[in-house]
Amino acid sequence: MTIRLFNTLTKTKDDFAPIDAANVRMYVCGPTVYDFAHIGNARPAIVFDVLYRLLRHEYGAGHVTYVRNITDVDDKINARALRDFPGLPLNQAIRNVTEKTEAQYHADVAALGCLAPTHEPRATDYIAQMVAIIEQLIARGHAYAAGGEVLFDIQSMPDYGALSRRNLDEQQAGARVAVDAHKKHPHDFVLWKLSDDNEPGWDSPWGRGRPGWHIECSAMSAAYLGTEFDIHGGGLDLIFPHHENEIAQSRCAHGTPVMAKTWMHNGFLQVEGEKMSKSLGNFLTISGLLADWPGEVLRFNMLKTHYRQPIDFTLAGLRESWKTLERWYDVAEPLANPAPDAAFLEALSDDLNTPAAIASLHQAEDVALAGGLGFLGFSNVQMKITRKPGVDIVAIAQAIEARLAARKAKNFAESDRIRDELLAQGIVLKDGPTGTTWEIKR
Numbered sequence: 545m546t547i548r549l550f551n552t553l554t555k556t557k558d559d560f561a562p563i564d565a566a567n568v569r570m571y572v573c574g575p576t577v578y579d580f581a582h583i584g585n586a587r588p589a590i591v592f593d594v595l596y597r598l599l600r601h602e603y604g605a606g607h608v609t610y611v612r613n614i615t616d617v618d619d620k621i622n623a624r625a626l627r628d629f630p631g632l633p634l635n636q637a638i639r640n641v642t643e644k645t646e647a648q649y650h651a652d653v654a655a656l657g658c659l660a661p662t663h664e665p666r667a668t669d670y671i672a673q674m675v676a677i678i679e680q681l682i683a684r685g686h687a688y689a690a691g692g693e694v695l696f697d698i699q700s701m702p703d704y705g706a707l708s709r710r711n712l713d714e715q716q717a718g719a720r721v722a723v724d725a726h727k728k729h730p731h732d733f734v735l736w737k738l739s740d741d742n743e744p745g746w747d748s749p750w751g752r753g754r755p756g757w758h759i760e761c762s763a764m765s766a767a768y769l770g771t772e773f774d775i776h777g778g779g780l781d782l783i784f785p786h787h788e789n790e791i792a793q794s795r796c797a798h799g800t801p802v803m804a805k806t807w808m809h810n811g812f813l814q815v816e817g818e819k820m821s822k823s824l825g826n827f828l829t830i831s832g833l834l835a836d837w838p839g840e841v842l843r844f845n846m847l848k849t850h851y852r853q854p855i856d857f858t859l860a861g862l863r864e865s866w867k868t869l870e871r872w873y874d875v876a877e878p879l880a881n882p883a884p885d886a887a888f889l890e891a892l893s894d895d896l897n898t899p900a901a902i903a904s905l906h907q908a909e910d911v912a913l914a915g916g917l918g919f920l921g922f923s924n925v926q927m928k929i930t931r932k933p934g935v936d937i938v939a940i941a942q943a944i945e946a947r948l949a950a951r952k953a954k955n956f957a958e959s960d961r962i963r964d965e966l967l968a969q970g971i972v973l974k975d976g977p978t979g980t981t982w983e984i985k986r
């Protein structure tokens with residue numbers, strides 16, 4: 545079966561042919577671990593998990609290497625460490641932040657049904673490799689030290705900007721970026737910067753400092769996948785500057801024509817028609833959602849939209865996903881050993897068309913339905929726990945929403961009535977900072 549994937553580099557859907565079918569190699573940019581992951585961050589985790597499963601099916605489980613990194617050095621992490629652990633030595637404070645956040649991320653993505661990647665390297669374990677790449681870039685005339693930084697010289701790379709299709713001259717003319725006097729071009733980006741005592745740092749030929757963001761992924765992907773590999777993924781906000789700059793570093797350091805052959809980017813997720821933001825109060829963390837919704841429902845809801853399309857994440861969509869899954873689980877227990885039918889596999893192989901694959905399950909025989917569900921990473925474990933006899937979870941979610949609407953309209957008689965009606969059914973509501981949850985009255 546031929547897998548076809550849309551490649552951001554060529555802007556076409558191409559037949560996928562691995563460099564080495566015995567070891568298909570994929571890298572996906574992982575989280576920066578300073579805060580709870582939100583439901584938008586769940587999208588690349590779920591999308592590339594489905595691709596991982598498809599590749600394992602096609603090439604064999606032992607013949608696919610999937611690397612997703614952990615970014616554990618970043619100025620946002622420093623700021624969080626100083627804020628949350630002001631009395632502690634900086635290293636300890638940082639470790640507290642990153643270890644807790646990383647553990648939370650692992651719990652989140654496991655609940656969403658994602659397989660663990662083959663390797664999950666942490667950036668701080670690859671500082672030596674980053675330094676080596678930077679030295680190589682300097683030696684080859686692609687980087688320079690200036691103003692307490694080492695910078696990549698974008699004008700030294702003739703096709704810089706090819707992924708995002710940016711033109712260097714246009715950028716220079718239109719650049720609104722404050723031109724740092726020490727830079728040769730306003731878009732020259734940081735490979736290494738010196739640290740002061742309040743910042744984490746490692747010794748290097750340029751003094752005690754820390755890496756820029758982009759260099760991490762060049763170092764970790766090369767360490768596990770080599771200087772040329774098959775697939776590189778992430779959300780579409782990463783195309784520029786992050787992926788463009790990863791390509792520049794890797795290709796110029798290694799003298800290779802490509803870094804990854806296929807570049808894949810998932811579209812963005814918004815919530816109830818709006819961009820998610822803390823100030824709008826629609827910032828949904830994965831762990832917050834998991835208090836109310838089984839991970840399988842969140843996963844299913846995500847896969848109903850094609851990965852390159854924007855998603856509008858709504859409660860109505862979640863409820864519908866819940867109903868569909870519940871109906872399917874009544875007739876088919878997901879199979880660990882996939883036996884999906886041809887229509888299902890064809891849809892998935894066509895640039896990971898999960899909505900078409902799911903649509904095919906509506907017509908499938910029970911066995912093919914069970915196989916399709918198992919293939920997509922559904923297990924019916926969480927729903928079995930959540931589905932307590934006599935409790936209509938969807939109706940409760942609807943009642944909670946109606947109560948919220950009543951409260952917004954300042955109709956407190958109605959909102960109290962809804963709460964009391966639920967209480968009469970043995971359901972206790974709990975209002976918290978992330979929304980309303982419920983439990984069964986003991």
Ligand code: AMP
Pocket residue numbers: 573574575576583584585586587588778779780781782810811812813814820
């Ligand atoms: P970050 O920790 O912000 O670097 O994001 C981790 C991953 O989540 C990256 O692949 C981002 O592209 C992706 N991402 C962040 N926000 C969203 C969103 N709202 N929708 C989809 N993907 C997102």
Ligand code: ZN
Pocket residue numbers: 572573574761786790
């Ligand atoms: Zn990256």
